Amino acid sequence: MYLPLSTAKEIELDFDNEILYSICTLVTIKEEYQEMMSSFVEAGFDTSFCEFLYIDNTTHNKSEAYQGLNYFLQKAKGKYIILCHQDILICHDKIDRLEQCIADLDQLDPSWAIMANAGASGIKDIVYRLIEPNNVVKRRGHPIQKVTSVDENFILVKKSANLSSIQKVTSVDENFILVKKSANLSLSNNLKGFHLYGTDLCIIANILGFNAYVVHFYLLHKSKGNVDTSFYILKNELQLKYQRALAGKYIQTTCTNFYLSSSNTLNALLNMKFTMFFVRNYISIKQKVNKTGNEIPKSEW
Amino acid sequence: MTGAKPIATRISNENLDCYKYSVCTLVTKLEEYEEMQLSFIAAGFDPIFTEFLYIDNSKSNEFDGFSGLNKFLIEAKGTYIILCHQDILLINDNLNVLESRMSALDLLDNKWAILSNAGASKIKHEVFTVTESDYVLRKKGIFPTQVKSVDESFILLKRNANLSLSSDLAGFHLYGTDICMIASMLGYNSYVIDFNILHKSKGKVDHHFIEIREKLILKYTHLFKGSYYQTTNTSFYISSLHWVNKLLNTRFVMFFVNSYYRKKQRKLKEIIK
Numbered sequence: 001m002y003l004p005l006s007t008a009k010e011i012e013l014d015f016d017n018e019i020l021y022s023i024c025t026l027v028t029i030k031e032e033y034q035e036m037m038s039s040f041v042e043a044g045f046d047t048s049f050c051e052f053l054y055i056d057n058t059t060h061n062k063s064e065a066y067q068g069l070n071y072f073l074q075k076a077k078g079k080y081i082i083l084c085h086q087d088i089l090i091c092h093d094k095i096d097r098l099e100q101c102i103a104d105l106d107q108l109d110p111s112w113a114i115m116a117n118a119g120a121s122g123i124k125d126i127v128y129r130l131i132e133p134n135n136v137v138k139r140r141g142h143p144i145q146k147v148t149s150v151d152e153n154f155i156l157v158k159k160s161a162n163l164s165s166i167q168k169v170t171s172v173d174e175n176f177i178l179v180k181k182s183a184n185l186s187l188s189n190n191l192k193g194f195h196l197y198g199t200d201l202c203i204i205a206n207i208l209g210f211n212a213y214v215v216h217f218y219l220l221h222k223s224k225g226n227v228d229t230s231f232y233i234l235k236n237e238l239q240l241k242y243q244r245a246l247a248g249k250y251i252q253t254t255c256t257n258f259y260l261s262s263s264n265t266l267n268a269l270l271n272m273k274f275t276m277f278f279v280r281n282y283i284s285i286k287q288k289v290n291k292t293g294n295e296i297p298k299s300e301w
Numbered sequence: 302m303t304g305a306k307p308i309a310t311r312i313s314n315e316n317l318d319c320y321k322y323s324v325c326t327l328v329t330k331l332e333e334y335e336e337m338q339l340s341f342i343a344a345g346f347d348p349i350f351t352e353f354l355y356i357d358n359s360k361s362n363e364f365d366g367f368s369g370l371n372k373f374l375i376e377a378k379g380t381y382i383i384l385c386h387q388d389i390l391l392i393n394d395n396l397n398v399l400e401s402r403m404s405a406l407d408l409l410d411n412k413w414a415i416l417s418n419a420g421a422s423k424i425k426h427e428v429f430t431v432t433e434s435d436y437v438l439r440k441k442g443i444f445p446t447q448v449k450s451v452d453e454s455f456i457l458l459k460r461n462a463n464l465s466l467s468s469d470l471a472g473f474h475l476y477g478t479d480i481c482m483i484a485s486m487l488g489y490n491s492y493v494i495d496f497n498i499l500h501k502s503k504g505k506v507d508h509h510f511i512e513i514r515e516k517l518i519l520k521y522t523h524l525f526k527g528s529y530y531q532t533t534n535t536s537f538y539i540s541s542l543h544w545v546n547k548l549l550n551t552r553f554v555m556f557f558v559n560s561y562y563r564k565k566q567r568k569l570k571e572i573i574k
Contacts, residue, residue, distance in 0.1 A: 008338060008353035011325075011376050024312075037309060052309035071312050074463050111468065120531035124562035128533065171532040184375050186463040189412070190488025199532050207486055207524055209469025227534050239539055239546060245486045246525045246541040252421035253450040253478050254429065255506050258518055262525035262541055267518060283425040 021050040022078030022181075025086050026068050028057045033086040044095030051078060065174075065194045066187045073185060083177045087222040092131055098178070101215040104166060113183035113210030114202060116172035117217045127167045131220040141167055141214070167214045170206070171199035175221045183210050190241060193234040200238060250279070318460070321350040323379030326387050327369050328355045334387040345396030352379060366453070366473040367466045374458070374465060384456045386500070393432060393497040399457075402494040406445055414462035414489035415481060417451035418496045428493040434501045444495035450478035451491055454500045462489050470520060472513040479517065529558070 023040055027033040037052055053076060055068045063071065069083055080102070105112045118128035127141030177198060179185055185208070188200050202212045248261025250270075257280075259270035269275060324341055328334040338353055354377060356369045364372060370384050381403075406413050419429035428442030429452070453476060458464055464487070467479050481491040527540025529549075536559070538549035548554060 007342075007348055008334075008355050011354050011356050011372055033309075041308075047308045053312050054309050055312050068312075070463060074461065075312055118533055120533060120536075122562065123529050123531050123536050123558055124566050125531060126533055170528075170530055173533045182375065183468070184371060184463065184465040186465070186487055188486075188488050189462070196532065199530060203530075204487065207467075207483065208465050209467050209520075225534060231534070235535060235537060239537055239550070241488075242539045243541060243543060243546055246527075246539070248525070248541060249449070250424050251449055251478060251482075252424050252426060253475065254419050254421060254427055254452045255474075255504060255510070256514060257421075257424050258514065260518060260521045260525065262522060262527060264522055267522055271518070279424055283423075287425060 019049060019051050019078040021045055021080050021082055022053055022072070022076030023050060023082045023084065024053045024069070024072035024076060025055075025084055026057050026063070026065060027054045027086055029086060030058060036084070036086050036088060039089040039091055043090035043093075045090070051076070064192050065197050066189070066191050066200070069197060070187050070189070073179065073187070076181065079181055081179045081181055083174075083179065085175045085221070085223075088175050089220040089222075091220050092218040098217055101166070101217055102178075105213055105215070108166060109168075109211055109213075111209065111211050112213055113180045113185060113205045113208075114172060114212035115178040115215050115217075116169075116198070116212070117176050117214065117219055118173035119167075119169035119198070119202075119212065119214040120171050121167060121169045127169065127214040128173065129214070129216055129218045131218055132224075133220070133222050135220075137218065166216070169202065169212050169214050171202050172212055172214065173225075174198045175225075176217075176219055177201065180210075183208070185210070188238075188241065191234065191237055193230055195231045195234045196238055203242065318378060318380045320352045320379040322346055322381050322383060323352045323354055323373070323377035323460075324383045324385065325354045325370070325373035325377060326356075326385055327358050327364065327366065328387050329358050330387060331357075331359055337385070337387050337389060340390040340392055344391035344394075346391075352377070365471045366476045367468070367470050367479070370476060371466050371468065377460060380460055382458045382460050384453075384458065386454045386502075388501040389454050390499040390501070392499050393438075399494075399496055402445070402496055403457075406492060406494065409445065410447075410490055410492075412488065412490050413492050414459045414464060414484050414487075415451060415491035416457040416494050416496075417448075417477070417491070418455050418493065418498050419452035420446075420448035420477070420481075420491065420493040421450050422446055422448045430493075430495050430497045432497055432499045433503065434499075436499075438497060440495075442493065445492040448481065448491050448493050449485070450481050451493065452504075453477040454504075455496075455498050456480070459489075462487070464489070467520065470513065470516055472509055474510045474513045475517055482521065 023045065025033060033054060041047065053072055055063050057063065072083060073081060101115065105115060118130060120126045128138060130138040132138055174197060183205065185201060185205055187197050191200060205212055246262065248259065248266065250257060250259050259267055261267055324346065326334060334355060342348065354373055356364050373384060374382065419431055421427045428446045428448065430440050432438050456477060462484065464480060464484055466476050470479060484491055525541055527538060527545060529536060529538050538546055540546055
């Protein structure tokens, strides 16, 4: 007896999200959040196609940033997820500007997954588009640098004037981050706090094969960020975490085995049949000596 | 004038999942898939709390292992997502066994995110419980064992771990290894449990497999390379080597690195002018 296939659901091949933007915020001051929300609505983020999601941290920190933003990334229904601070106002550029940036990025690099108004692509190569509380426009990073830089991704910049306002980065500032839902990104589960999650998100995106960009989108950010002791503690934890994660290792699967490290030479050497023969034999002998586990000998299979 | 508060939705960590399990399969043979689905239901995966999702690859390969399973990971609504081959049958162990293994693992390690019936922890440390087409049970290792890779025939994931597969790899092999690598980077662990499934085929190690293996090695070799990270507030060097990190993050070295890049930036500005 076969079950009718109708019990199963064939998955949609294309997303047709009713909600275009999920705007997600950790809230500590409700009035400030309401002001931020108003600014979004006035900038064109209509509630008919946008959802506003928040975690209430007003009385105490129910959730720190890594855990909270992971909730958002999971629960948000929008095609694009905006992770932003409560102390920003979308009072300069509007939704049409953001959508132009998205269209430009789609044209430049279909593998983009993160977009922000501030970030950095290398040492001393910080890029931002900001308005400070005193209405001073802050801008850093010259798009034309991309063309002269060694990163070949930016050669495409020449094709369109619009694309010159986009810069590929390795970290983004946390005040405003737009994430493509279809990239299914996450933040580290083994980091906690309220700092450097923009950097962590970019590293994870890079591991998954996606890219991050800073675009020409001005917004007002009321505060300048807070580099305190907790920032430095988290910085050390992030360094230590990735130091461990990136360490060279042997990978065994049920069908093959290989060595992975950052060194091509070491990989080539340790993946040679000759070397692998000795590694396998060494481990076999070690296993026989220690004989832990209830292994069934191959002869009995 | 501030916006109306009710338009915002408060997020909490309450479990509001519609389904407990999402069973996701890439299908090339619809009859075989139906047989698999029936075995799941007979093993206790009632459609009331289980959704069965599939991608129809019967006419052509619309999606490969990496892109198709990423689609499932986004679309699945279950608390637990099972990614499995169409050629497995749950005729030995049932849902009760699976749930008791999961409960035991919850007590052992609440950071687990991936479970399978087969995998490997290191060289020559394969662990598995599987019945092959000859109906003979093959079992090796101690259960549960933390592993670095899992076999693709049956993978159970915690949805709240929000895992993904690499978007820059494609094909039908080694995605079990890739997802364990990604989970490990995100801070989660993978385990092989004693859960006996019938797997009709033994897997195919063909030239596609070798190609994906090479691409996976190349991808992670590139990723593992040390690099400087600049944020809007700080800069630092990360690599797999502790002493290199220590050295390149000392104020002395950072001073020279910063000075070098500052000069480079100035030169670029002059060129632009």
